[in-house]
Amino acid sequence: MSLTRPRIILLLLFLLLASVGLRQRFAGEEPLSRSRILMGTVIEITASGPDRKALESALDAAFAEIARIEALMSPHLPQSEVARLSQSPEPLEVSPETEAVLRLGLEVAAVSGGAFDLGLGRLVELWRVAGERPRLPDAAEIRSALRGVGPDSLLLEGRMVAKADPELRLDLGGIAKGYAVDRAVEILRRAGATSASVNAGGDIGLLGERSGRPWRIGIQHPRNPGEVLAVLSLAGGAVVTSGDYQRFFEIDGTRYHHLFDPRTGHPATVSRSATVVGPSAALADALATAVFVLGPDQGLELLGEFPGYEGLVVAADGSVAVSERLRGGIEWR
Ligand code: AMP
Numbered sequence: 001m002s003l004t005r006p007r008i009i010l011l012l013l014f015l016l017l018a019s020v021g022l023r024q025r026f027a028g029e030e031p032l033s034r035s036r037i038l039m040g041t042v043i044e045i046t047a048s049g050p051d052r053k054a055l056e057s058a059l060d061a062a063f064a065e066i067a068r069i070e071a072l073m074s075p076h077l078p079q080s081e082v083a084r085l086s087q088s089p090e091p092l093e094v095s096p097e098t099e100a101v102l103r104l105g106l107e108v109a110a111v112s113g114g115a116f117d118l119g120l121g122r123l124v125e126l127w128r129v130a131g132e133r134p135r136l137p138d139a140a141e142i143r144s145a146l147r148g149v150g151p152d153s154l155l156l157e158g159r160m161v162a163k164a165d166p167e168l169r170l171d172l173g174g175i176a177k178g179y180a181v182d183r184a185v186e187i188l189r190r191a192g193a194t195s196a197s198v199n200a201g202g203d204i205g206l207l208g209e210r211s212g213r214p215w216r217i218g219i220q221h222p223r224n225p226g227e228v229l230a231v232l233s234l235a236g237g238a239v240v241t242s243g244d245y246q247r248f249f250e251i252d253g254t255r256y257h258h259l260f261d262p263r264t265g266h267p268a269t270v271s272r273s274a275t276v277v278g279p280s281a282a283l284a285d286a287l288a289t290a291v292f293v294l295g296p297d298q299g300l301e302l303l304g305e306f307p308g309y310e311g312l313v314v315a316a317d318g319s320v321a322v323s324e325r326l327r328g329g330i331e332w333r
């Protein structure tokens with residue numbers, strides 16, 4: 001077949017149309033990224049999908065969902081269910097979602113032997129105020145802030161929640177962000193996103209893969225800011241890290257951070273960071289906090305009780321422990 005002029009023109013036209021079509025197709029798949037400050041942290045959402053317009057509104061809906069959960073579970077908003085529960089000496093009926101998060105938190109509290117605790121509101125507040133000066137709370141203040149704390153501090157009957165001690169103040173800071181991340185990922189999935197990541201200050205939820213390849217999630221070095229310790233390759237699921245570098249103050253070179261050992265009322269001393277990988281960000285969030293408090297040995301043992309959940313712990317001495325099934329999927333830096 002010889003290429004006559006009309007044929008060449010037709011061929012060129014075809015190539016032009018094909019390239020425009022391809023470009024449009026890939027433009028539709030190009031990820032959309034937005035960030036907002038919610039739940040006291042920067043939330044970054046990146047998502048891709050075939051319908052750009054639908055994706056734009058899905059991102060808005062995902063942020064709105066996180067704001068809605070913050071309004072339910074923040075200890076700082078006086079009208080939140082959690083704040084009302086803290087204030088109420090009487091049992092209170094909560095939403096099915098708050099009930100579900102409380103139940104999950106209580107399960108981790110029980111299995112971790114109390115390393116995770118939903119009732120640390122007064123302790124968290126005591127240390128927050130102390131950090132403003134900064135000074136160390138004294139033993140009497142700590143003892144008083146720990147009153148009523150423990151895995152049996154809340155009794156749930158259906159959606160009715162009762163505090164064993166009326167003075168107990170709730171703090172869902174160790175689990176609520178993870179729950180919000182799960183919800184945001186679910187909203188993006190339902191809106192037709194084919195791939196997404198939601199990062200709420202170290203609580204990361206993933207949908208699908210990133211452009212046909214696994215997501216590569218860097219775990220921050222707990223002592224060298226900006227340095228990545230290891231990279232995990234993941235298709236979907238959640239990665240959550242609790243670290244002593246996220247929020248702290250120092251007195252005489254000692255670091256006092258925001259992850260407390262409920263047995264002592266002081267910041268836990270056995271870890272620098274704990275990362276948990278698994279299907280749900282809510283459970284991974286609670287587990288990361290518990291594993292941080294327990295340290296590498298007991299922490300990884302705890303994860304053994306939760307099928308599908310793996311972890312990496314940087315101990316206080318800088319050594320790194322990794323649960324067996326995670327080892328193959330890690331790239332060290
Ligand atoms: P995360 O960064 O998810 O580990 O959560 C830290 C937040 O959880 C803190 O700022 C406190 O609000 C709360 N928290 C601290 N220690 C504990 C603990 N042992 N159990 C449950 N929540 C905790």
Ligand code: MG
Pocket residue numbers: 173174175242284285286287288289
């Ligand atoms: Mg947590």
